Amino acid sequence: MPDTQLREVRQPKAHDSAIKQITGEARYIDDQREPAGLLHCYPGKASIASGKVVAMDLSAVAAAPGVVSLIKVADIPGKNDCSPIFGDDPIISEGQITFHGQVIFAVLAETRDQARWAAQLAKVEYEEEKAFISVEQANSNDSTVLPDYQMGRGDVVVDLAKASNRLQGHLEIGGQDHFYLEGHVSMVEPGEDGDMLVHCSTQHPTEAQHQVADCLGVPHHAVEVRIRRMGGGFGGKESQSGQWACLAAIGAKMTGHPVKIRLDRDDDMILTGKRHEFEASYDVGFDNQGRIEAIDLTLLGRCGHSADLSGAICDRAMMHSDNAYFLPSVAIHSRRLRTHTVSNTAFRGFGGPQGVLSIERVMDHIASSLGIDALEVRKVNLYGDEGRNTTPYEMEVFDNIAPELIEQLEASSNYQNRRAEVVEFNRKNKYLKKGLSLTPVKFGISFTATHMNQAGALVHVYGDGSIGLNHGGTEMGQGLYVKVAQVVADSFGIDLERVKITSTTTAKVPNTSPTAASSGADLNGMAAKIAADEIRGRLAEFAAGLFQASKDDVRFENNEVVVGTERLDFTDLVKKAIFARVSLSSTGYYKTPEIQWDVATGTGKPFFYFAYGAAVSEVTIDCFTGEYKVDRVDILHDVGHSLNPAIDKGQIEGGFIQGMGWLTTEELKWDDKGRLRTHAPSTYKIPTATDTPDVFNVDLFKGDGNRAETIYRSKAVGEPPLMLGIAVFSALTNAVVNATGRMPKLNAPATPEAVLLALRDGDYLV
């Protein structure tokens, strides 16, 4: 459909639940009216990181007030596994403890407080074994969850030896807790025939359905997983929601009662995985302009105690360690390290951010070693024309708009003048130092596991002309539901308000992929359009018959059907169509074309296209304490032709702040016993309103739309903006370089402590 005929798509429509959210009417799982006889489940946790349970006395737990029953590993009727792929995540430990906090039993009680309090009363004896907590411990002991992996091209050893300049560096990259405001929650209602209706706050209803069915030993058809909305997901509810649904389902099966489980914030943080910590080591050769000639990069990923999604996450880190830059001779090594900590998982960017940050550090390092502005180094390294347009995994960067986008942002942010002002400020100031940085993002869109790039939708047209819309995508705040509804409304030429968005459920659309990899709108928007267009085709054919016209002459616009000079209200057409026995329900199915991946060679076209963006950050640091302030941020981001510019802007701003938080104040600390010490907002600090930049300019890149054939030529927007936050880390690095005159030892997150110690490392004392 040409843009001129779009009435809802491209409009800055409000989030589908905006009104309900601001009035408190939007219901999340824990807000649903509780069914009679509801029991509350709560997990009991291991208090060591590694070892065996020797004895477990649960008598005090069972005797506690309100306790109805206990769930032990032997009570699981089917498979004791809630892993997404590898079968290595027990729902309840079978005796071997692999991280501090691992579930060793669960309590069913009349109230949640009773269940929580009772779960503390277990007496457990352990035989402790050696625990690997840090990356270093795991790496030096070759403790891995999956085999090492390599990709690259050229003879890096030779090319490094030939390079005009060469340097080595190392960067530690911290993890990140999702800190979705709604923690994990599931409520399970048992039905007849052993069926289970599972309300689960999950980005992956199909996987939760499979896990619940498998742990109960029933067919998939016996389990329906339903989710209307989550209070945030960010990847944390992709593979790690199932465990809680399984525990509730097992409890429901045991007792015949409905069962709810909702983790306390601290337990949510202790019991569920986070963004992977990484350590990047590089050996890079470059010319006198800073143009990379060869690079050898090793990425160590801390996966935790099980594989979860770590294989694909570490792959994506490798595939993004080029970011927007051409690496002519390159070797990328990845290790997937096993530690005795919670199993790290998907988090917005899915390994990509760690890869991007690694190469951006290389850019900053090269610039400081040559004494030139890092933007110049970045620019000479960008992907370009033939010969400089293939990734390390041999995919052509066919849609490269990074040079143009960066040029526009450099101008609109007044970068060069501000660089001069920063130099002047730093000359005048001893105690405060400024840094400025522009960093780009290029992010590959598609699941790297090719088979996951598929989606289904179900559209019904009812007799009054209202539409029921369902698809496999889940709503976690990102605005997917309204975007897909906009697409469907335009298929029928009707107002958005006539499209009813219904809860995602495995009973309506089966075999779905998770809402992840930024792909929600690309996949489900297309599937819903296919379904809607199928019905529209039938209606067009019917209308053509009514008015003795050609099907191609039928137009749907302004809530009417127009055939030549004839006009008919959409509702009237629908009524007539039903009377004439026209089917007004259709599924839609979409799979992303063109993509493929060869695991053996580490080459292929894993991505349908790339999304681009760039950010300029200016920061000031306090050299007494390492505290800092983000003075100004300018962002230019590419969303193709936006489906909904308001929603997209919200994703960009929110993603940027979340990325900034990852690299600044959000610090995960484990002690040597493997206990997470930062397991609540009192100790784990995500950005507040005050941390946002004083000046914050965000614009959408005005280009020719997505060169790949996506839904109305839009681009995915969920993950890419997170990496814009790297501009803040790079600007902090720049501020320290400006103070000390050399590349500091500054790891991520750059907490005030890290910044002050970096200044001291560079011998800059107040």
Place this chain on the structure above:
Amino acid sequence: MTSRSAIRFWFRGELQVIEDFQPTETVLDFLRLRQSACGTKEGCAEGDCGACTVAVVRPVGEELRIEAVNACIQFLGTLDGSVLFTVEDLKMEGDELHPVQAAMVKHHGSQCGFCTPGIVMSLFAQTHQNRPADRAELEDCLAGNLCRCTGYKPILDAGIDATAVATDTAEIYRETISEIHDEGELLAGDEGRFFAAPTCKSSLLKLVAEHPDATLFSGATDVGLWHTKLFRKLPKLIYLGRVKELLAIDESAHELRLGGAVSYERARGAFGALDSDIEELIRRLGSTQVRNAGTIGGNIANGSPIGDTPPILIALGASITLESIRGARTLPLEDFFIEYGKQDRAADEVLTEIIVPKLSHSQRFRCFKLAKRYDQDISSVMTGFCFTIEEGKIVESKLAFGGMAGTPKRATNTEAALRGKTLEEACSLVENLSSDFVPMDDHRASADYRMISAQNLLKKALIELSEEEKVATRLKPREAIHA
């Protein structure tokens, strides 16, 4: 004096009279479990995320205040005599949205929506200031409301719009409140398990003497977590927030007297007026919700080594009064802290008053809070410095620190080293702090960082106070701090 066994407050236009409740029942549990009023969310159950923010209108003396508070750690009994508003109450007649709600929709201020009810309520409370708020005020208003989706920009924009048109003050609720406001003592429960809210000091002291095992609290910003996180049984709760003597603020030319149950937010005006650094410290302490509930008395009495106000108060030379039915005694605040977890308070004593001397003409004051995050974070290092300077020399100094030892503590060695020195000379003596402290090492900060930054902060104060230096030393200049 009359005594009641049921709490009374207004909710949804109806008078709630509740006699049967657990002393530790939270306002959030009342809403979600008793009332099935699930608009208000639980995000953390420790008063840090603000998803559970509700607005409470309550009289404090002659004043009527509307305050955003965290329902997750606010005990139900504290609502006695108040009006409780939640997000569901805001729709106006004919389903018209409140200006805050309308602005939130217009600016796309909600994404996942889970923090949204709390944010709406924080902004709702703010609109009762009856004046447009600027960005800085709104950041402050929202420091206790974490949002993980939006990056706050649209919410700040919504706040600017909403406060520009809203015209309410807490006064509009005066009539409603007056119907249930009385001086009556409250004792709900029995001898073994109760929620008590005495209204005068004498009955408070008598009650504490009878129940020295009871837990005294005001804002429950700490005690609330004993219940929600630490699983501690708290069968006997004595609420200080209605004891009129403990709510008094008295100011004379030379000193400020704060009752033991004066909230941070109420103290902010007079206390912050002592020095702009104190104003900024109080602004950064906790969040609006925490400052509305929490008290300086609690900050002292809980004995935390990382409380924000004790180092300031010690540097100012503050003293406190402890009272019991046996009598009253006043002691310098610094003597109250004996060692980690141990304070000079008998079980039957209540901290009734904090006496803060004002700065003299020859005194110069600085205080700095250092934390991982600028707003709403617990200090890694807290400093309070007071220098008496005569003829360019430091004749006396009080250098008090938090986060550097098991208690808030003065750096007596360094104070001695600085005596008689010029500010410039003193700058080279800050390393003496290593002889005063062996700082703690934890997830907030390493011992090294604490020591280095403590030295640097002392140096920063000295540099700022020396007449010659006019260079910028701060990210947020003192001149930019507004009371």
